[in-house]
Amino acid sequence: MAQIPASSVQNNSHVLETHDLRAYYRMRYFGIDREVRAVDGVSMHVRKNEVYGVAGESSCGKTTFIKAIAAAIRPPLEIVAGHVNYSFIKGDLYAMPAAERSAIRWRHLSYILQGSMNVLNPVRRIHKTFEDFAFRHMNLGRAEFDQAVKHHLERLRLPAEILRAYPHELSGGMRQRVCIALATLCKPEFIIADEPTTALDVVVQKDVLAMIRETQSEFGSSMIFVTHDLTVHANVTDRLGIMYAGRLVEEGRTADVFANPMHPYTAHLIASLPKIGDTQSRNALSGSPPNLADAPKGCRFHPRCPLAMEICRHENPALTTLAEDHRVACFAASTKVQPANDEGSGEAKTLEMAR
């Protein structure tokens, strides 16, 4: 097993860093070429021990972003440019040999996926899945491993009998809890959670979210948490990045973003959240997100933006720090925001993934 020395990246306190990450879908079908710029120049980092939320509506690129940082790229999706660095690997994620990348999976980097119904092999008992995923990383004998799994479940207050069950014998909430137990068994440095509670009922959802947050703080993992539901972000994440049309438009401490949203899109999203006990009329945002195969020039939000100015039509605003730990990409938010000088410039180096 390849043992990778930890902490060799730029900033010690950052577990994940992406730099100008671009991931495009390139399709040719029945003679039509399409290029969908699903993630278009995202630079961000996740600090040690924090839960970083990624929010955005459907087709904003958040799922593609997750695929890119998880190295789950398959054609027609390609990494066109940019870097993904983790603290526990040397250099770029995509520069690693496939075997090494496979070796860090689950040991250092684990996942909790959307759709608890289908994420577990339907014809394999749960304990077999634990074995498949984690056994090789634990350096334990069979019996010790089984003991460790049982102990882990106990810590998460899950009954040990679930190990003998098949996935279809468990309720949706229980399956998602199993996935959390699975993802934290090796105590990885980094966990990617992709819409982990979207399919669950409200009562179960709250409990599963609590469990995620609990285990994360108990094991000291860092986490990126993706969901379209801003209410969930308000309750779970430490910092929050808002994506729109393949770009990060605002990022800051969750409390700051909610208290003082600087991007008009964020402001609208937050203002439209209904609350029990409040029937004050709320306006909705008009229009719909752009087609990423033919995105508008300039700021991609400008066709829907109430504050749009002339410059927004031509220039893409750079993500600029405007307050402590709070970055925004909007010309209207502050005069400090400058156009990003990336459109078309720089050699877009294609990093093709070998399967």
Add this chain to the structure above:
Amino acid sequence: MRSYVIYVGKRVLQFALVVFVGISITFLITHLTPIDPVEHSVAQVSAFGFSSPESIELLRQSLRELYGVGDNLWEEYLIFWQRLAVLDFGPSLSAFPTPVSELIGRAIPWTIGLLTVSTILSWFIGNVIGGLAGYYNRNRILRIIGMIMMGLHPVPYYIIAFVLLIVFTFMLPILPSSGGYEMNMNPGWTLRFFGSVLLHSILPAFSLILVGVGSWFMGMRALVSNIVTDDYVTYASLAGVPERRLVTSYVMRNAFLPQITGLAMSIGAIFNGAVITEQVFGYPGIGRLLVEAVHAADYSLVLGITSIAIIAVSAAVFIIDIIYPLIDPRVQVSQ
């Protein structure tokens, strides 16, 4: 457990229905046609002029009995079932007075042996290669195999069997061209006899496998290319589950299960193929017996073989259906 009993109960009913419909069609074919098969057969036999009038009368009598002499169609139908229940199809016409059941009893082990081996082999080979071709869909060798399979698949049994016969017995005479074992060898539990049986079964089995493999290959490849995009496979591959485990326990295992029910559905078709194969390779099974019986106008034998074939094929399907829920953990609950 209770749900399994319910499941089995349903299958038993379905099995009974298949046998009922199949046998009824058999009855109707023989009884609703304008031709009286008894007189027809008797005429054919007497045309050869080898029998005395008495023995022809005897024949007519036993045929009438088998045909089910009754006042009406319904009574004949009941008689037909009664005789079927004790597998009594009377004496064979062409091998008079050997009972039909004995002739069938002699031939059936050959067919069952040939079919079992070739069915399981083609199912297994087709599914494994098809599964690999679905998973490694860019592998050049697997792609070429895929093209060959697709090319072979639509060719009818007869032609493949015939080409094999020409290639391996005329052009490259390395395999015996006909029979189930070497001529003038005494059947017995000896190693030599067994070796001879094996040698003689190579070509027929190979031809059956060659035609059978293609549809499994294509079905499995399509299944696997769907399964690789399923969440649990994505999840496991993100988890860095070693590729071999991923292919076997995650992809193949799940794709194999629907193929088991497919196996049940294809058994009837395999049986059709075996009839031709046996004819081409002179294999002493039930298929060749059927063809010979038709040529010899042996009414009781044809009727016997048809009935037995229907029962045997539906029994094979029934057995596969019964085993299936024991293999797939998901069927226990509902269905």
Add this chain to the structure above:
Amino acid sequence: MTAPLLHLDSLTKLYKRGGLFGREEFRAVDNVSFHIHDKEPQVFTIIGESGSGKTTLARMVLNMIRPTTGTIFFKGQDLASIRSGGARRRFMKEVQPIFQNPFEAFNPLKRVDRYLYMTAKNFTDAHSPAQLDAAADAALNKVGLSIGEVRGRFPHELSGGQLQRVAIARALIPGPSMIVADEPVSMVDASLRMSIVNLFRTLRDDLKVSIIYITHDLATAYYVSDRIIIMRKGEVVESGLARVVLENPQHEYSRLLKSAVLSPDPRGQGVLIGDSAASQQARASPHRQTINSQS
């Protein structure tokens, strides 16, 4: 005294699972009664989680499935008495649905406007192409669209928000007195959610249409509803004025539901940890269960 708009009298729907042997009965809806009065239009909300029977209830109200026992009266007419095609059509003119997934609401192989024209042709006096166009346009205007944006378009050429609006516009063409909306916002984005819920308010206030709003989302229910019922496993556990019930739920289950609703105000990290006694309870609950049959 006029009959109420809708009156449900001890409605029960049983589903049988299994075949010849060992039938299992499953009570999707269990003895539900309520009525919606005729005096002024309202938004009547049915709240429930998956498996609560809310969708089954909606389908019975829409006369798509028949109750096992119990009666539904719409404007005094027993729905069971609707048998002829004409009666069915008269009922549909009064009661129209909106479904969950806007992308599925229209046949992907057909043009969207087809459904508007069909509805206009079958339920209004419009017959000539110009009249049909006018009827469709009038309905689209009510939801903030115009026929020009929709004419000749296939579903994949419109956004989810546009499709949901077209679906609502189509339901408005016959001039119904009631619309049944089954989870109309659960598949749409947050920015769109409010526009649809706001539209419900407009329909109620300006077009005088009563709406049965089926949802699992308590927050939008509070925002838009006049009256609500809360369902659990086919039974109604609590009902009443929306504000009253949601601000101060009485039934244990309603309280549990309300306590599980996340607040959109960030209270700093860790607020969830060890928060609910319910969560402890839920985790110890029996883990083996057969797959929930969908409501």
Add this chain to the structure above:
Amino acid sequence: MIAVFRDLFRYNGEFAIGFMIMVIILGIAVASFFSPYEPIDSYLVALDAPPSTEYVFGTNSRGQDIFWQLTFAIRNTLAFGFIVALISRILSLAIGLVSGYVGGAVDRILMSINDTFIVIPLFPLLVLLYFVLRDDMTWFVLALVMAGLGWAYDARLIRSVMISLRTREFTNTSVFSGMSMPRIVTQEHLPYVLPIVFSTFMNNMNWSIGLEVTLAVLGFTDVDTPTIGGMIFWANQHSAMVSGIWWWYFFPTLFVTLTFIGLFLLSISMNEYIDPRSRLDRMGNS
């Protein structure tokens, strides 16, 4: 429809090849109308002549020109397959639609019968039928019987598609737009079912032609109507292989195989057109 056809031809290799093979096969079948000989006449030309400029595919021991004989055989074989496929498509479409749409007890009964027909081995039954009918078993009777037995598998397929269509939301939208059930089925659902009918049409032709060839080779059909199987039957009767008249076997075998491959390619390309997953796959691979 024409646009679909054009796109398939341009971008789908299987379709293009299958289509061209079928054009050639059909061309040969059409040529039978210009044949200088009657199909059943024999001893018209020199016996056992190998392929030459005079007799492109040679002649057989019955004094027939194999090329012209083949044109009739292909025509009859194709017509046979077409009729079986046509009748059995009508049956499977009707049963699939009814079973899928009506549901309930009707569905359960129809599907039990359906599963029975899937399981029953056809070959012994067809042999029995021939045995009883003998000379009365004409080409057309065989086609009718095979159509009557060959609908089951595809009826199940159509039923499952109908069931999934019935539960889709747009069906309810259509209902509440005031459309009648027949209208919904024919206008909203049929576009999804027709490609399946076309694709299984090709498959069913292959199936029935294969069975017919097999029966004919064994002599269990009306051998006087020239079909491809019948040609091989006569070659066997005259021990053509032993006499080295390979062309008597070769050309019928070649053309029946080409027909199979052509129909098969059309069927899978149609399938691919139906199945969005493989379309996506194609996107990734190009």
